[in-house]
Amino acid sequence: MDTFNDIKELVFALNRESKLISEMFSKRKSIDYKFSDALELVDYDENRIDFLIQKSVIRENGDTLELDDLFLEFFEQVLDVNEEINLSYIDENIKNIKENIDYFLNESNENRKYGYLRFIKKTFKKIGLITLRSVVDLRRNIDNTFKNESNYKNKQLKLENLDEKRTVIKNLIIQTLKIINEDEVTFFNRALDEELNRIIIDIKHQLGECSHNLIEIEKQIIDYLNQIKIHGKFLEKLRKLKYLKDHFLIEAETDVKQIISNNNSVIFEPRTSEPLNLSIDFLREDEKVFDVIEKIAKNHNARKVFKAELADSISDEFLENSIEEEIMINYEEIKNSFLATSDNLFNFILSYDFSKTVEFNERVTIFCQVISLYEQDLDIKNNFQTSNGIEYAIVTAR
Amino acid sequence: MITKYTSDIFDVLRRGQFICSNSPDEHIQTLYKVLEDSDTFEDLYEYFNQINYILEQGNEYFYFSRNERNVDLDRKLEKAFGWIDMIDFFKTFDSSFDVGYRFSPSDVINQLKNNADLKSKLDNFKKLSDDKKNYSDRVKKIIEKLEKDNFITLENEITESYKVLTSFNYLKDLISIINIPEEIENEIPE
Numbered sequence: 001m002d003t004f005n006d007i008k009e010l011v012f013a014l015n016r017e018s019k020l021i022s023e024m025f026s027k028r029k030s031i032d033y034k035f036s037d038a039l040e041l042v043d044y045d046e047n048r049i050d051f052l053i054q055k056s057v058i059r060e061n062g063d064t065l066e067l068d069d070l071f072l073e074f075f076e077q078v079l080d081v082n083e084e085i086n087l088s089y090i091d092e093n094i095k096n097i098k099e100n101i102d103y104f105l106n107e108s109n110e111n112r113k114y115g116y117l118r119f120i121k122k123t124f125k126k127i128g129l130i131t132l133r134s135v136v137d138l139r140r141n142i143d144n145t146f147k148n149e150s151n152y153k154n155k156q157l158k159l160e161n162l163d164e165k166r167t168v169i170k171n172l173i174i175q176t177l178k179i180i181n182e183d184e185v186t187f188f189n190r191a192l193d194e195e196l197n198r199i200i201i202d203i204k205h206q207l208g209e210c211s212h213n214l215i216e217i218e219k220q221i222i223d224y225l226n227q228i229k230i231h232g233k234f235l236e237k238l239r240k241l242k243y244l245k246d247h248f249l250i251e252a253e254t255d256v257k258q259i260i261s262n263n264n265s266v267i268f269e270p271r272t273s274e275p276l277n278l279s280i281d282f283l284r285e286d287e288k289v290f291d292v293i294e295k296i297a298k299n300h301n302a303r304k305v306f307k308a309e310l311a312d313s314i315s316d317e318f319l320e321n322s323i324e325e326e327i328m329i330n331y332e333e334i335k336n337s338f339l340a341t342s343d344n345l346f347n348f349i350l351s352y353d354f355s356k357t358v359e360f361n362e363r364v365t366i367f368c369q370v371i372s373l374y375e376q377d378l379d380i381k382n383n384f385q386t387s388n389g390i391e392y393a394i395v396t397a398r
Numbered sequence: 399m400i401t402k403y404t405s406d407i408f409d410v411l412r413r414g415q416f417i418c419s420n421s422p423d424e425h426i427q428t429l430y431k432v433l434e435d436s437d438t439f440e441d442l443y444e445y446f447n448q449i450n451y452i453l454e455q456g457n458e459y460f461y462f463s464r465n466e467r468n469v470d471l472d473r474k475l476e477k478a479f480g481w482i483d484m485i486d487f488f489k490t491f492d493s494s495f496d497v498g499y500r501f502s503p504s505d506v507i508n509q510l511k512n513n514a515d516l517k518s519k520l521d522n523f524k525k526l527s528d529d530k531k532n533y534s535d536r537v538k539k540i541i542e543k544l545e546k547d548n549f550i551t552l553e554n555e556i557t558e559s560y561k562v563l564t565s566f567n568y569l570k571d572l573i574s575i576i577n578i579p580e581e582i583e584n585e586i587p588e
Contacts, residue, residue, distance in 0.1 A: 152493060231496075234570060235489060240578055240586050242486045245479055253582045259575055260474045266451070266462040267414035267547065268474045 002054050017042065017052060024058070024067050025075055032064040087165065089130050090172045093123045097179060101187045117191060124199050127176055128206040134169055135213045138162060142217065146224045156228050163221045170214055173207045180204070327356045329366060335374045338397060345370065345378065345395035346387065360388060371395060400441045403432045407442065411462040412451070415548045416565035419458040420498060422553045433460050456571065458497070458564035481569055483523065484544055490516050499562040500553065506537045 004010040014021060020041040024033050035049075042048040049065070052058045058065050067075075097120055104116040142162050149155040180188070180200055188200075244250040251257055283289050338348050349367045350360075358366070371378060381394040407429050410417055417429050433439055433455075443453045451462045488495040491509050495501075510517050510533055520536060531539075541560060544550050549569060553561040 150494075231493075234574065235493060237576075237578075238482070238486055238489060238573060240583060241482055241573060241576060243586050244578070244582075245482055249582075250479070251475070253579065255577050256478070257471065257475065259572075260478050261467070261471050263474070263572070264464040264467055264469075265414070265454075266412065266464065267416075268469045268477055269414060270469070270473075271413060 002056075004055060013052070013055065013057070017048065017057075020049075020052075021057070021067070021071075024065065025072070028067065028072065033066060035060070035063055035065055038065050087134060087168050087172065090127055090134070090169075090176075093127050093130070094172065094175055094179065097123050097127075098184075101184050105187060105190070117193060117196065121193075121196055121199050124196075124203050128199075128203040131169065131173060131176075131210050132206050135210045135217070138165060138169065139213065139217055139220075142221060142224070152228065152232060156225065156232075159221060159225055159228070163218075163225075166214055166217055166221065169210070173210055173214075176203070177207060327354070329354060329358075331366075331370055331373055334366070334370055335377060338370075339377060342396070346385070346392045350387070364390060364392075367392070400445055401432055401438055403429055404442065404445070407433065408446070408451075411453070411460065414462070416563065416568065417460040418548075418563040418565050420561070420564050421551060422561060423551070430460070456565075457567040459567060461565070461568070478572065480543075481547075482573070483519075484540060485569055485573070487516070487519050487523075487540065488544075490519055495562065497562050497564050497566050500559055502558045502560065503534065503538050503541055504558070506541075507534050510537075 004013065020038055023041060024038070027033055038049055039046065049058070053060055056068050057071055059068050066072075100116045100120050100123070104113055104120065107113045107116060142159065145155060145158045145162065149158060180203070188196075241250065241254070244253055283293075334349065334352060337352070338345060341348060346367055349363050349370070352363075371380065377398055379396050379398045381396065383394050384391050385394060386392075406425070407417065410426070410429065417426055417433060419427075419430050419434075421427055421430070433442065433453075439453070439455065446453050446462070450464060450466075452464060454461050454463050490513070491506050492499070492501070506516075510520065517533075520533065520540075523536065523540065541550070545552065545560070548563065549566050550560045550562050553559050
């Protein structure tokens with residue numbers, strides 16, 4: 001594997017590609033970084049990307065690029081944004097300290113002893129920092145998980161896992177303190193190093209702070225888990241009630257009737273308006289009221305009242321009975337009277353008394369009408385006579 | 399006259415509304431602060447008790463109830479069942495639908511597109527599906543209903559953003575106290 005020769009070269013290379021690396025780092029969670037996107041940030045010089053790949057700063061994964069784990073971890077740790085809480089470090093460091101203490105105690109050469117002591121001091125410092133950082137990360141992760149995780153089951157699982165991590169950190173703190181306070185008393189008595197003492201005081205202080213934070217975190221986790229539990233229970237209950245309701249079982253199978261009937265909240269009551277009459281005294285005495293009344297009265301006048309138009313009453317004249325007589329000609333009677341005579345019909349009608357004046361022309365018409373109406377009772381002869389310039393057939397009774 | 403807000407409090411509560419701690423209405427917030435004082439609360443409790451209203455305190459909300467039954471059971475049951483449908487609908491829309499939750503009708507309508515469960519629940523709202531309205535009208539209707547009962551309130555008219563009030567706890571409490579016998583509970587499929 002091709003690596004950088006020295007720090008200078010590394011820093012220089014990172015600086016040159018800072019645009020690409022910072023962009024890739026900020027997008028590390030959200031998207032797969034495309035080769036083509038990266039190309040834009042290195043002024044379309046594929047060689048520059050190839051160089052980074054060669055030096056294992058970034059890795060090519062099919063069509064996408066990603067920062068190498070080593071660098072990613074380094075950036076996250078240094079920038080304090082790591083989301084994974086890696087506790088194996090602390091564990092490793094504790095082991096290292098124990099080993100080195102043994103070496104220190106066995107070694108008689110002062111120089112080498114000093115080397116071991118230096119390593120132990122460095123590691124103690126590291127433990128303090130890492131523990132503190134883990135606690136801060138843990139807290140942030142818990143908050144994030146509770147607020148942002150949308151899947152309820154995963155939220156619960158993640159919180160439970162984080163809670164386990166909390167226990168691990170707690171145990172590591174206890175282990176560290178045990179080394180300092182109990183297990184390696186001989187070492188601390190023998191080492192007699194001013195700086196070591198200071199570091200130990202620092203680390204005790206830091207670990208104490210961590211412990212306090214962990215207690216708070218524990219409270220928080222328990223609270224969150226309870227909230228989730230209650231929420232889950234509520235959803236479950238709701239689902240069941242809805243099921244029973246939809247299957248019309250709810251009234252029979254649960255005590256809903258009893259509970260609702262004991263609940264006399266006003267919210268169940270229909271909203272009734274309460275018409276109240278105005279106080280007469282108030283209307284009489286308050287000056288403002290008069291203005292209001294005037295205003296309303298004005299509005300009232302403005303409205304056109306449409307009166308239905310009524311017809312005049314019918315005058316009495318129209319209601320009085322009035323009799324008008326008209327003399328009608330009764331053909332039946334004419335025929336009957338005629339049948340009783342031996343006269344011919346024309347003469348009969350000409351001399352018939354109609355109790356009103358009937359003109360000759362009219363009488364002729366009546367003559368024709370009688371013939372057409374009662375043809376079967378009459379005998380129409382074949383001889384004719386003339387009267388007043390009209391020729392007529394002789395008609396007699398049959 | 400116990401405080402200068404007595405009549406205001408009465409006016410709100412008498413209509414079956416709640417006085418919630420997280421109401422965006424400043425007037426209601428003032429009333430809540432007045433009632434929060436335990437001495438005032440006790441005085442007002444006695445005061446309203448004389449006219450047959452019981453001032454009740456819930457989790458972050460106040461409301462009125464009464465001693466005697468003024469409403470027949472059927473009506474109350476119908477109302478409670480309506481609430482169950484509605485909470486179920488909104489919990490399907492978003493399981494974190496709870497006190498303080500903010501949403502707009504368009505959020506719900508958008509969800510309808512990719513949540514078949516939500517859609518079928520909307521279709522099952524009996525009274526709404528009678529008239530052939532489009533989904534957005536129906537959703538708005540449901541939201542209006544919940545708003546009328548004072549469990550949510552319009553916080554921002556321009557963005558149509560609604561907020562779930564603390565009175566939602568009343569519904570949750572109501573549901574929690576309904577007891578499902580264990581043998582029945584076991585019969586309900588998962």
